[in-house]
Amino acid sequence: MSVTDTPLNSTAAYHQAVAVIAQASAAYYTTGKSPLDDTAFDQLRDQVTAWEKQHPQDVSPNSPTGKVADGAVAPGTVPHTVPMQSLSKVNTPAKLLAWEASVQRRLGGPVTGGFTVDVKLDGAPVAARYDNGRLVQLVGRRDGRRGEDWSHAIGTIVDLPVQLDQPLTFEVRGEVVFTHKQFARANDLRIANGAEVFANARNATAGTLQARNRDYTLEMTFFGFQAVELPGGEVFSQSTHAELMRWVAAAGVQTTGATPPKLHVVSTIAEAQKQVEAIAELRPNLPFNIDGVIIRANSLAEQDAAGIGSRHPHHSVAYKLPVLPPSRGEASFVIAA
Numbered sequence: 001m002s003v004t005d006t007p008l009n010s011t012a013a014y015h016q017a018v019a020v021i022a023q024a025s026a027a028y029y030t031t032g033k034s035p036l037d038d039t040a041f042d043q044l045r046d047q048v049t050a051w052e053k054q055h056p057q058d059v060s061p062n063s064p065t066g067k068v069a070d071g072a073v074a075p076g077t078v079p080h081t082v083p084m085q086s087l088s089k090v091n092t093p094a095k096l097l098a099w100e101a102s103v104q105r106r107l108g109g110p111v112t113g114g115f116t117v118d119v120k121l122d123g124a125p126v127a128a129r130y131d132n133g134r135l136v137q138l139v140g141r142r143d144g145r146r147g148e149d150w151s152h153a154i155g156t157i158v159d160l161p162v163q164l165d166q167p168l169t170f171e172v173r174g175e176v177v178f179t180h181k182q183f184a185r186a187n188d189l190r191i192a193n194g195a196e197v198f199a200n201a202r203n204a205t206a207g208t209l210q211a212r213n214r215d216y217t218l219e220m221t222f223f224g225f226q227a228v229e230l231p232g233g234e235v236f237s238q239s240t241h242a243e244l245m246r247w248v249a250a251a252g253v254q255t256t257g258a259t260p261p262k263l264h265v266v267s268t269i270a271e272a273q274k275q276v277e278a279i280a281e282l283r284p285n286l287p288f289n290i291d292g293v294i295i296r297a298n299s300l301a302e303q304d305a306a307g308i309g310s311r312h313p314h315h316s317v318a319y320k321l322p323v324l325p326p327s328r329g330e331a332s333f334v335i336a337a
Contacts, residue, residue, distance in 0.1 A: 008051040011058060017048050021064045039323045042089065078149045081171055081228055084127060084141045085311060087120075087294065087318040093273050096295070099317045100269045103297060106306045106314055113299025116241050117275040118256040118263040120292035120318050121223055123177030123205040126150065128222070128253070129230065130171070133164040140209065144311075150209045159254030160222035169233030172253050174224035176205055179288045186218040201289055224248050224255040225294070240265075240298045260286060265298055276319050283321065292320040 008014045024041055045064065052059045090096050104110055127147065129137040140148035155162050157176055178186060178201040186204060187197045193216050198204035208218050227248050229236060238244040242265050245255045257263040261279045266272050276293045283290060296316040297303050306315035 008047050014051045018060050078139045079146050083144050088312040089318045089320050091320045113302050114267045115272045116296045116298045119290045120294045121175035122202045122289040122291040123175045126176050127173045133167040135162045158221045164252045171228040172224040173226040176220050177288045292318045
């Protein structure tokens with residue numbers, strides 16, 4: 001089916017849209033390839049959500065709404081320490097203000113600890129677990145409760161060290177990406193080995209993390225965006241997200257603070273909006289792909305008070321940016337008919 005801005009106008013169109021989302025999500029979370037780009041997928045998902053609000057009695061049991069990973073995959077083999085959720089999305093200043101208002105309602109007052117603003121990298125989310133300073137496990141997000149065991153990729157990801165200088169036990173969550181240079185080298189290496197070239201860097205990342213027993217290794221890069229306590233491990237004493245990310249970086253793991261846009265702490269949502277616009281200006285010249293900007297309540301106490309929902313945390317949001325034309329050897333996907 002074609003994806004447009006036109007609302008769904010029948011039960012048949014709704015069920016077809018649900019089926020297309022299921023097919024696209026299953027492809028992305030299993031093979032790393034999807035017939036829909038981010039904009040088309042988000043448009044279709046918004047149409048399904050709007051239709052379900054108007055027809056609650058006819059919601060399909062296969063509906064993706066309310067499900068992490070859109071219910072595309074069965075539970076994996078590794079349980080997450082705490083749910084590894086995706087973020088809710090906004091794409092306009094008005095929607096960002098509405099998100100702030102929702103956080104204020106949950107807090108019972110204004111956000112007093114400010115916000116952090118950093119890039120939303122366009123790769124594959126990974127939880128990396130350190131035990132006494134050694135990287136012992138990599139876990140994909142998958143359905144948010146359990147994830148794929150990608151530990152076979154340990155040692156192949158830049159800035160995710162196998163051994164830290166200190167015997168720390170904790171989990172860092174972040175994004176694995178191909179930089180533009182790494183993506184070009186990866187396709188050169190695949191051609192040299194008689195393999196099909198990757199269409200784009202994001203899907204290549206997911207596919208590479210899943211791959212086993214290749215005769216060659218493709219280098220990728222890690223940027224951390226969250227830290228989680230593990231049983232018997234470090235007890236975080238930091239009071240803000242920014243402080244916790246500085247601790248992770250000091251431990252030896254690269255974070256989004258090391259990206260060219262850096263991680264910014266701002267006092268108001270208006271300042272956050274300005275940072276979104278500044279990052280959007282930098283986007284064409286970044287060494288990797290991003291598809292948005294992440295805004296979080298900086299205070300960890302306010303994050304806890306805002307809480308999490310069944311699918312998304314309430315204290316953070318992704319500000320999605322328009323899809324850019326393919327770059328650096330990438331090919332765009334054609335929406336399936």
